[in-house]
Amino acid sequence: MPEVTYLQPRDVADAVRLCRDTPDAKPLAGGTDLMVMLHAGTVRPRAVVNLWSLSELKGIRHVDGALEIGAAEPYTGIIGSALVGEHCPALVAASRTIGAAQIQNRGTLGGNLANASPAGDTLPVLLAADAVVVTDRRAIPVADFFWGYRKTALGPGELIVAVRFPAAARGVRFRKVGTRAAQAISKVVVAVSREPARVALGSVAEVPLRARSAEAALRRGDVEGAVAALASDIRPIDDVRSTAEYRMTVAQNVLRDLLDASPRR
Amino acid sequence: MRFVLNGNGVSLDVSGSRRLLDVLREDLRLTGTKEGCGEGECGACSVLIDGEVVNSCLVAVGQIDGCSVVTVEGLALPGGKLSPLQQAFIERGAAQCGICTPGMLLAAHALLEQNPRPSEDEVRVGLAGNLCRCTGYTKIFDAVLACRR
Numbered sequence: 076m077p078e079v080t081y082l083q084p085r086d087v088a089d090a091v092r093l094c095r096d097t098p099d100a101k102p103l104a105g106g107t108d109l110m111v112m113l114h115a116g117t118v119r120p121r122a123v124v125n126l127w128s129l130s131e132l133k134g135i136r137h138v139d140g141a142l143e144i145g146a147a148e149p150y151t152g153i154i155g156s157a158l159v160g161e162h163c164p165a166l167v168a169a170s171r172t173i174g175a176a177q178i179q180n181r182g183t184l185g186g187n188l189a190n191a192s193p194a195g196d197t198l199p200v201l202l203a204a205d206a207v208v209v210t211d212r213r214a215i216p217v218a219d220f221f222w223g224y225r226k227t228a229l230g231p232g233e234l235i236v237a238v239r240f241p242a243a244a245r246g247v248r249f250r251k252v253g254t255r256a257a258q259a260i261s262k263v264v265v266a267v268s269r270e271p272a273r274v275a276l277g278s279v280a281e282v283p284l285r286a287r288s289a290e291a292a293l294r295r296g297d298v299e300g301a302v303a304a305l306a307s308d309i310r311p312i313d314d315v316r317s318t319a320e321y322r323m324t325v326a327q328n329v330l331r332d333l334l335d336a337s338p339r340r
Numbered sequence: 341m342r343f344v345l346n347g348n349g350v351s352l353d354v355s356g357s358r359r360l361l362d363v364l365r366e367d368l369r370l371t372g373t374k375e376g377c378g379e380g381e382c383g384a385c386s387v388l389i390d391g392e393v394v395n396s397c398l399v400a401v402g403q404i405d406g407c408s409v410v411t412v413e414g415l416a417l418p419g420g421k422l423s424p425l426q427q428a429f430i431e432r433g434a435a436q437c438g439i440c441t442p443g444m445l446l447a448a449h450a451l452l453e454q455n456p457r458p459s460e461d462e463v464r465v466g467l468a469g470n471l472c473r474c475t476g477y478t479k480i481f482d483a484v485l486a487c488r489r
Contacts, residue, residue, distance in 0.1 A: 081356025081402040103400060110398040111379045114359065123357055127403050151392070175469025176447060177383055180392045181399075257468030258381055 079113060080122040087131045087236060091211045093124045095232035102126050102234060104147045105181030107174070108190045132185070132236065135159060142240040143209070146185025154179065163240055165247040165266060169200045175257045185235040188217075191225045191282070196251055198283035199266035202275035204244035209237040221282035246270060248333045252325055254316070262317040265329045269293070269337045274301065274330065279309040279322050289330070298334045302327045341405040345370075346414025356402020361385045363401045364411060372412035372442045376471070383470030386443035387411050393450040393469075412442035415449060425449055425487050434483040436474030444470050448484045456489040 082097065084090035094100050101120040103109050104127050112118040126132055132147035135156045142162040144153060150170040153159050160167050173182055173196050187195045188208055201217045208215045211234045220228050229235070247268045253259030264277035272293040274286040286308035292300035311322035342351045345368070354363055361378075364370045364387070376384030378397050385396045388410040415423050425448055428434070435441045444467065451458060451466035458466060463484050464477075472480060 078355055079357040081400060083356070083402065083405075103403075106398040106400060106403070107380055110359065110400065113357070114378060114397070123400065125356070125400065125403055128405075174380065175383070176393050176450070176466060177386060177395045177398075177469040178380060180394050257465075258471075 079120060082122050082124045084124060084126075084129065087129055087211060087234065090124055090126060090129065091232060091234050093122075094234060097122045097124070100124050102189070104132075104183045104186045105149060107178050107182045108186060108192070126185075126234075138239070142243075143237045144184055144240075146188075146235040146237055147183050150179040150182050151176075153184070161243075161245075163200070163204050163244040163247060165200045165244070165249040166197060166204070168249045169197045169251070169264075169266070172196055172251045172253075172256075172259075178258075184238045188220065188235055188238070189227065189229065191221055191227045193224070193280060193282055194261050194264070194278045195283060196261060196264055196277070199264050199275035199277045200247060200249055201238065202283060202285050203247045203249075203266035203268050203273040204240055205242065205271070205273070207239045207241060208235055209239050210235055214239070218285055221284070224281040244268065246337065247273070248337050250329050250333060252329065260316060263311075263322050263325050263329060265326060265333060267330065267333045267337060269334070274305070274308075276309055276326060278316075279311040279326055281310070284309070293334070298331065301334065302331045305330055341402060343404045343406060344408040346410055352401075354401060356400055356405075358401050359397055360387070360399040360401045360404060360409075361396040364396060370411050370413050374439050374442055376439065376443075381471070382440070383443045383447060384440055386446045386470065388446055388450055391450065391453060393447045395469075410446070410449075412445055415445055423449075425452070425483070428483040428486045429480075432479050432483040432486065434475065434480045440470055440472040440474075444472065444480055448480075448487075452484070452487060452489070458484075458488065460485060 082093050099120050100122040103123040133145045135144050153170045187197050206217045249266045251261050252263045253261045261278045266275045272290045274289040277283045288304035289301040292304045311319040313319050364373050374384040376382035380395045380398045387396045447470050
């Protein structure tokens, strides 16, 4: 494997400059995805820009009434945060399902977003909670962030700085279906909210997505209609982890289950 | 770059993008840390960075500049006496082929540091990132539970 240059920025502004001015550079945070790809040679950047040590990208805070989580704050910090538990408990639940201690100590929301895996465990929660991706230059609603298979709205050299939750999302419910409790990549991930009506899923299409027809039915209070409409919203496939048929059935059953258990207001 | 390794200062001149796992095993000759899957799935390469358990196959060595790293070689007490956890693994038969053992010890050590009296469920969750294909886990859990304080 040809040598990959390791660059250490002083701060976020420096990191943005390095990402912009270094041809073919990739930002590196906890490494839980990128280090695997580097070693396997499936991505071959000329340089990595280390974000892990940048304190501006860490932490969980209130900003103008919104909850904001630093892009490089590890899942362990999210799981232990009373603020997140209060504002969006489903994000705590989703973070607990990621890998195990070793991965939770290094995995980050910024990495989950930038990597844009259709199976990213937290991504449906971010969609259902109307979260916003804050970059070094703008704010992008998560609903507009995923453009295609592992393609995002990020421009060249654009860095994710934080994830913001403008409104409390205490009503979001989450479930991940995988082969086992720990270290599993999901077969289906579902996050829902009754009010506002949100149905978001992972591992059932080339991107994590909002199920718009199911949401329309849910706005009318029609749970069975939402479950039926889901079939036209998602595009599951057969792969090593599951089958299209299994994913469709389970997505519909989990959606019904979560909606039945969700508070109606 | 400089860091503390098992209590001793280390100064190294290596490419920061190399895996911590490879630098430990190949440059520093600490082969107690094992490579299993190389993808962050199995936990065999677990080490502690500033007290937190991580997979060293997923850490770029440049990222530990200024940090404190503990590998299985650093778990024994001064003078080389085994730690109570290591001793419990031996006494309870918690190792068979041994490949997962260094990672298990470090994950268990981190768990007990954070939670000195874990329940069995908490031990199962704390070690969920470490796969063992021999023991069936029962004796590993027994050994960790025997070290509750």
